[in-house]
Amino acid sequence: MKRIFALLFVGLLVLSACSSGSGSEADADTNDIKVWAWDPNFNIKAMELAKTAYQEENSELNIEIIENAQDDIIQKLNTSLSSGTTKGLPNIVLIEDYRAQSFLQSYPDMFYAVDDSISTDDFAKYKIPTTSFEGKQYGVPFDSGVAGLYIRTDYLEEAGYSKDDLQNADWEKVIEIGKAVKEATGKQMITQDPKDLGLLRMMIQSSGAWYLDEDGVTPDIADNDALKEAFRLYKEMIDADLVKPHSDWSQFIAAINNGDISMVPSGNWITPSIKAEASQSGKWAVAPFPKLPGIESVNASNLGGSSWYVLNVPGKEKAAEFLGQTFGADVDYYQQFVEEVGGLGTYQPAAEGEAYQAEDEFFGGQKILSDFAAWTEEIPQVNYGLHTYVIEDILANEIQKYLDGEDLDTVLENAQSLAEQQAK
Amino acid sequence: MKLIKDRLHPNGLFMKMFLVTVALIILVAVAVTFAIIRMAEQFFVEKFSITNSQIINQIQFDFEELNYSIVMAASDVDQSSTIEAFLSKEEPDNERMQSLFHVMQQVDHLRERLGDQNVEIAIADQEKITYTTNFTYWPADPGSIRGHDITETIAEQPNRLLYFQDSLEANDYVIAAKALHNRETNQSFGAVYFPIKEGQLRSFYMDYVKPGNDFYVVDNNGKVVSSSSSSVIGQSLPELSEQAKNMKASKETYREVKFQDTNQIMLAEYLPYFDMYLVNMVDKQTAVGNLVDTKQIVLLLAGVVFLALIIVFLVTKRLTNSLSKLVQDIEAVPKKGLQRRLLYEGTYETKQIGLAFNSMMDELQVHVEKLIEAQKQQRQAELAALQQQINPHFLYNTMASIKFLVMMGEKGEAERTMDAFITLLQNTIGNVDEAVTVEMEVENLKNYVVINQKRYGDRVQVQFMIAPDCMDYRIPKLILQPFIENSFFHAFNKTAQGTITVLVWCEADDLLCEIADDGDGMAADTKSLPNTNRNRQLFCGIGVKNVHERIQLLYGPDYGVSITSQEGHGTRVKLRLPASKESERNII
Structure with a gap:
């Protein structure tokens, strides 16, 4: 019996070897394009729209969209690429901007440059450093993570403020308003996951700083003034009891929808979640992201956002062309993307489209898309580099010490040396 | 021609012997075939159950390992003063921000120690879930635990880690849960939950699943917790747990049962920590059906029977040939005179009969000749006497x-x-x-x-x-x-x-x-x-x-x-x- 199984097994191996051997030959000009992405409500939907739009004119291309959790995609990519194989990988994969460089720098040969398919000038500038490597454009910039400060205008009014007070404001001003609102309504200002330092990231990027130097490798923590200021502000908010802790996404959304907090500093992709609570229509507005006080910074920043990458596997030319024709050229597509998904792209020509000019009643008639599009252009370019999340884990730990009363410089220096050890 | 006709005579020896032998050969062939098929099946099922019980032991081992990891993690949660303080104490949000961070860090650390066991950890106070290591994995509404069966059951058995089947947003889970207790005050301050996606349990045995070879994990009441046939998860199949209980009670390795209208070979193992049964159902038809190639056996049988028939035909013919020739010869004797002798050949018996017949004929002839001689001599004596x-x-x-x-x-x-x-x-x-x-x-x-x-x-x-x-x-x-x-x-x-x-x-x-x-x-x-x-x-x-x-x-x-x-x-x-x-x- 064992022998038979062994034989069968060998047979299968031989068969699969044969089929894979012959398969790669045939794949050379395949019409099957596979796409990996996460989040069915946003990324998958966006890709479906692109597929539909593209197939109207290129019906021979068969695009298969496969949903995977982001962690799974990262794990699979790392596993496959580090072993030098592209077997089982898709043609197109979605990668979060914070992680993009670690892939591009580690496996540049595994990705296919899309310079011929898109024009980098058409996209928001801040997207380019993170999606390119050594002068070659690898990523097709997708959604904008342009940040804004979502505010409960009704709570602000109770404390005697309006959204105009938050135009071009800095964080000192915001904290002042938050305190006033808390006094007036008892509502805290923001909700925060103690492990998630997205707020700090937004703050430092508004001044063009990052955890790393411009080279994308060297940790820049101890002498990072923006980060220092961000830490200070973070502690100030917590000490003033303006921060409501949450531990996961559902608690985050619950805090927003329950009306527990007066402001949400976040990427534009939070809009649908906020609008999910229809009873709060008209009570929200979006202000530009606050500046860092006393430091050169702008009222614009970014949180999250991702881009499409073409892997260096058979079918890459067609995959790149598909991305270029849709995400890199099709204004109508972005109109649809806005209307049907509520998402904001980074393709600049699309911002002149009609859909961007729509007034949103939920936000008191504010043309939020147009605003976001305008802020997108202002987002300072930074090199996210390789180690965003490694450093963030260190910082999340260290910031607790700072909150406990340790000296800020000591804490940051400690973080700097930890980062230098761990992030190489 | 006559010989053949005689032989085919329904009362002829040949026909009788031939038909009886044919009938017996077919009877024996069929009986032996059935016996062998049955034995082969028996043997296969026996072997099969040994292999599968080894597999089940392996799976059981995996389950126990999972349980051990969870037990360790649960006990760590239980003993953590940070977590206890976080869950039981009221504190201002700015302090809570920090204690939440520490709790998260600790729980994340425990989660990491669980390693590739695809299990997440959620801790809850009396009211709601306060932290989950992976909300996407188990998107439970924080307040949903209040008044939930699981919460109530673990509250009744505070020192035990219990397992439950649960479904959430089209996903099936097994949730290990334990109430958290302060040892001094004996007050419950919360609970820890370990959601395990059904797929994780399934991965323990999925490698062994083949068409017709299904696994079920059923709890004590027969509720299907995990199964390779996903349609029955969450359903109640009390017959499975009943059978499994009986099997364990009578220490059977396997038993043949009728399940879902098919004959199945059932193996079962009790998972004591889970209070569940791991049941392996093997479709007998799929497992054993292919064992016997009916067509081949029928062909082989037909071939053997046919060969036997030819041999029997030839041997019977040879046997009866000499006998019927003997009979014919004997019949011909009165017509052809006493000189005729039989050719004795064929089997021993017919040879002996021929020999006996021939020697009888010899004696008879000698006797008759003597008689004639005597008569002649008598008459000659008479004539001589007369003439002289x-x-x-x-x-x-x-x-x-x-x-x-x-x-x-x-x-x-x-x-x-x-x-x-x-x-x-x-x-x-x-x-x-x-x-x-x-x-x-x-x-x-x-x-x-x-x-x-x-x-x-x-x-x-x-x-x-x-x-x-x-x-x-x-x-x-x-x-x-x-x-x-x-x-x-x-x-x-x-x-x-x-x-x-x-x-x-x-x-x-x-x-x-x-x-x-x-x-x-x-x-x-x-x-x-x-x-x-x-x-x-x-x-x-x-x-x-x-x-x-x-x-x-x-x-x-x-x-x-x-x-x-x-x-x-x-x-x-x-x-x-x-x-x-x-x-x-x-x-x-």
Whole structure:
């Protein structure tokens, strides 16, 4: 019996070897394009729209969209690429901007440059450093993570403020308003996951700083003034009891929808979640992201956002062309993307489209898309580099010490040396 | 042709033996096949259950390992003062921000220690879930635990880690849960949950799943917690847990059950920490059905039976052949005479029968030959005795006649008579056995006539009319003499003179002799010839009467003597004999 199984097994191996051997030959000009992405409500939907739009004119291309959790995609990519194989990988994969460089720098040969398919000038500038490597454009910039400060205008009014007070404001001003609102309504200002330092990231990027130097490798923590200021502000908010802790996404959304907090500093992709609570229509507005006080910074920043990458596997030319024709050229597509998904792209020509000019009643008639599009252009370019999340884990730990009363410089220096050890 | 016909006779030995053997061969073949298939199945199921119980032990080991990891993590959560403080104490949000961070860090750390066990950790206070390591994995609404069955059950059994089946947003989970207790105050301050996606449990056994080989994890009440057939997850299949309980109680490795309308081989193992049963269901048809290639077996069976039939046919034919040949030979024996012997061949028995038959025939023949010989000898003795008794009166009378002729001075006549007498005596006193030629017999007759004419005168003339081609045929010696003698002495009592005619001729293969006289004849009622006066006869033992018997004895019923006679017109005696030139002794 064992022998038979062994034989069968060998047979299968031989068969699969044969089929894979012959398969790669045939794949050379395949019409099957596979796409990996996460989040069915946003990324998958966006890709479906692109597929539909593209197939109207290129019906021979068969695009298969496969949903995977982001962690799974990262794990699979790392596993496959580090072993030098592209077997089982898709043609197109979605990668979060914070992680993009670690892939591009580690496996540049595994990705296919899309310079011929898109024009980098058409996209928001801040997207380019993170999606390119050594002068070659690898990523097709997708959604904008342009940040804004979502505010409960009704709570602000109770404390005697309006959204105009938050135009071009800095964080000192915001904290002042938050305190006033808390006094007036008892509502805290923001909700925060103690492990998630997205707020700090937004703050430092508004001044063009990052955890790393411009080279994308060297940790820049101890002498990072923006980060220092961000830490200070973070502690100030917590000490003033303006921060409501949450531990996961559902608690985050619950805090927003329950009306527990007066402001949400976040990427534009939070809009649908906020609008999910229809009873709060008209009570929200979006202000530009606050500046860092006393430091050169702008009222614009970014949180999250991702881009499409073409892997260096058979079918890459067609995959790149598909991305270029849709995400890199099709204004109508972005109109649809806005209307049907509520998402904001980074393709600049699309911002002149009609859909961007729509007034949103939920936000008191504010043309939020147009605003976001305008802020997108202002987002300072930074090199996210390789180690965003490694450093963030260190910082999340260290910031607790700072909150406990340790000296800020000591804490940051400690973080700097930890980062230098761990992030190489 | 006849042989075949005989053999196919429904009552014939061949048919009977053949049909019975065929029936038996088929019976044995079918019975053995069924027995072997059954044994093979049994064997396979036995082997199979051993393999599968090893698999089940492996799976059980995985389950226990998972349980151990969870137990360790649960106990760590239980003993963590940070977590206890976080869950039980009220504190301002700014402090809570920090304690939440520490709790998260600790729980994340525990989660990391769980390693690749795809299990997440959620901690909850009395009211709601406060932290989950992976909300996407188990997107439970934080408040949903309040009043939930799980919460209530673990509250009743505070020191135990319990497992529950639960579904959330189309995903099936097994949730390990434990109430968290302060040891000093014995107050419950929350609970820890370990959501395990059903797929994680499934991965323990998924490698072993094949079509027809399904796994089920059922809790004590029969609720399906995990299964390779995803449609039944969450359903209640109490028969599974019942069977499993019985099996464990009676320590059976496997049992055959009817499940979902098919025959299945069921293996089960109790997972004590989970209070669940791991059940392996193997579709018997899928597992064993392919074991037996019915077509091949039928073909093989048919082939073997066919071969056996040919052999049986040939052997039976050989056996019965010799027997039916024997029977035929025996049947033919009466037709073909005693000389016929059987060819004894074939089996021992038929050989012996043939031998016995042949030796019986031999003995019979010897016996019959002896009998015939004895009879012959007896008759020859009789004839010899008869012939040697030459009537002394005849000698005396003839001698007297010759003396008279000598006295009369008729020397010539006396000499002729003397010659005739000498020749007659010479021929007759010799061996009576001998057959003599017709010519010699006629010579004897002529001598006899000469003597008689000398004694009694010439009033009776004798004429001989012999067909020349008959001269060489042989006839028993002195066969005609008694009739001439008879005519001499009886036919001419009333009639003064006459003629006796002797005719010999051939007719087909027969030799016919006729002695006709024109004397007195006989009355129709007395058809037998009278006995001659003893004094005048040449031989006193040989009479006309026993010639007929003698001929018949020698030659069979076709031959013999016939007499026609009419009073006043003479008598005609006709002898029919076979025309033969042989002179052997045994012709007599």
